[in-house]
Amino acid sequence: MAKVGVADTAFARYDMGKAAIEELKRGASVRIERYTVPGVKDLPVASKKLIEEMGCDIVIALGMPGPEEIDKQCAHEASLGIIHAQLLTNKHIIEVFVHEDEAADDKELVKLADARTREHARNVLKLLFNPKALEKEAGTGQRQGFADAGPARI
Template identity: 75%
Template sequence: MAKVGIADTAFARYDMGKAAIDELKRHSSVKIERYTVPGIKDLPVACKKLFDEHKCDIVMALGMPGSKPTDKTCAHEASMGIIYCQLMTNKHIIEVFVHEDEAPDGKELAWLMDRRAREHAQNVIKLLFTPKVLEREAGTGQRQGYEDVGPARQ
């Protein structure tokens, strides 16, 4: 049975880990291991621990960078660490970040965080069990969270 790691943060203003787990359980029968850390810069080591110590096959890294320039830099650093972790383990980490300034208010932010976590959980299921579905979606302008943008036309 496939094992999915959920690395999430206490800093986020919505429990994206819970939403991802709910979506995974709703659409698959995978084992789930959750590891919650304080903030996004802690996610790379959480992901590595989920692979090394908990033997996960794939990990979702969920976090909410703040809206200030420093937060954008921290998000970039966290993303770089996540990429390094993928290269070190040769396994996918699905990064699910929602920046605090992506939505005008808390209600829409919560909606976006829930939707993006769920849609990326569906991507995890596709990567694990039906990768040809992703191949068919190539070039179709899929977005997680807000509406898909569709393919560019010539």
């Protein structure tokens, strides 16, 4: 049975880990290992530990950077770390960040975080069980958390 790692943060203002786990359980029979860390810069090592020490086949890394410039810098550094962890482990780590300034208010932030998390959780399952489904979506302008953009038209 496939094992999915869920790395999330206490800094987030919405329980993205819970939403991801609900969606993963809804979509497939998988074992789930959750690892919660303080903030986004802790996600790379959490993801790597989920793969190397806890035997996960894939990880979804969930974070909610704040609206300040330093938060954006920390998110960028975390992204680089996540990419590095993928290369070191040769496993997918699906990064799901929801920046607080993407939403006008808390209601919109919760809606966005929930939708983006759930859509990426479904992407995790596609990568594990049906990668051809993603191939069919290539070039279709998929946008997790927002309306899809659709393919470019000439």
